Amino acid sequence: MLRREVLIGLAATGLTACSTTGNRPLDADGLPLPAAYIVSPSDEAAIQFRMLDSVNSLRRTAGLVPVELDARLNAAAATHSRDMAVQNRPWLFGSDGSSPVERARRVGFPGRLLGENISESFESEIQTLAAWMAQENTRAVILDPNARFMGFAWYQEDNAKLWWTLNMGSNPAVSQPMTGFSF
Numbered sequence: 170m171l172r173r174e175v176l177i178g179l180a181a182t183g184l185t186a187c188s189t190t191g192n193r194p195l196d197a198d199g200l201p202l203p204a205a206y207i208v209s210p211s212d213e214a215a216i217q218f219r220m221l222d223s224v225n226s227l228r229r230t231a232g233l234v235p236v237e238l239d240a241r242l243n244a245a246a247a248t249h250s251r252d253m254a255v256q257n258r259p260w261l262f263g264s265d266g267s268s269p270v271e272r273a274r275r276v277g278f279p280g281r282l283l284g285e286n287i288s289e290s291f292e293s294e295i296q297t298l299a300a301w302m303a304q305e306n307t308r309a310v311i312l313d314p315n316a317r318f319m320g321f322a323w324y325q326e327d328n329a330k331l332w333w334t335l336n337m338g339s340n341p342a343v344s345q346p347m348t349g350f351s352f
Contacts, residue, residue, distance in 0.1 A: 205329035206293045217243065220294045220321045220335070224311055227302065231312050239338065241276040242320020246334035248272060249287070250324040253332045259289040269336065279341035280318060284310030288333040294323075297333050315339045 208216065217238060225235040249272055252263050261269055269285035286307045288297045301307040320336035 205291055206331065207329060208323065208325050208331070216294055216323075217321050220298065221319060223295060223298055224319060224335075227298075228312060228316075233312060233314055234317070236316050236319040236337065239278065239318035239320055241278040242273065242282075242318055242336040242338055243322050244276045244320070245269075245272040245278065246285075246320040246336050247322035247324070248276075249285070250322050250332040250334045253287065253289065253334075254324045254326055254330075259287050259332065261285060261287065273336065273338065278318075278320075278338055280338040281315075283313045283316055283337045283339055285337075286310050286333075286335040288331075290331055290333070291329055292331070294321075294333065297331075301335070310335070310337050313337055 221236070221238055228235055249263060249269070253259055256264050263272065267275070270282045273282040286301050288300065290297055290300075292300070298311075301311060316337040317340045318338040320334075320338070322334055324332045326332075
């Protein structure tokens with residue numbers, strides 16, 4: 170039941186990003202040919218908040234608290250997106266061997282990094298979110314009940330290829346060791 174609600178919520182969110190085909194050329198099957206999704210630097214805030222709203226819609230449907238954007242996690246995500254493009258491969262380790270946790274620490278994120286989702290595509294952020302939600306491991310990052318903060322960024326190459334990175338982090342109080350206990 171929860172899976173169906175999540176998919177319905179994602180589909181509804183995806184519809185808000187749809188547009189008419191206009192004068193786009195049609196393929197032999199009658200469907201519009203794919204168009205490159207071009208991101209302008211002036212679109213950064215709109216894209217980040219569109220992703221935040223979409224993620225929070227999915228989290229609400231799953232009965233979870235919303236997350237908020239964190240500038241430090243955004244910075245870690247932006248750095249990794251650019252680094253994946255330089256390496257020309259989507260993977261969780263930086264060219265310097267850094268892990269997602271190390272990158273979050275470098276930018277001063279005080280909470281615990283719960284997970285990082287990455288993607289190499291020519292698709293929009295909403296299409297990328299749909300792909301993440303279709304996979305159990307990346308869906309688990311987005312729907313982590315401990316998540317309170319999100320970082321989201323991308324890097325777009327001249328050929329329009331996008332490198333997306335989404336980070337989820339916990340509240341700093343949750344990540345601190347408890348004191349007053351002895352073992």
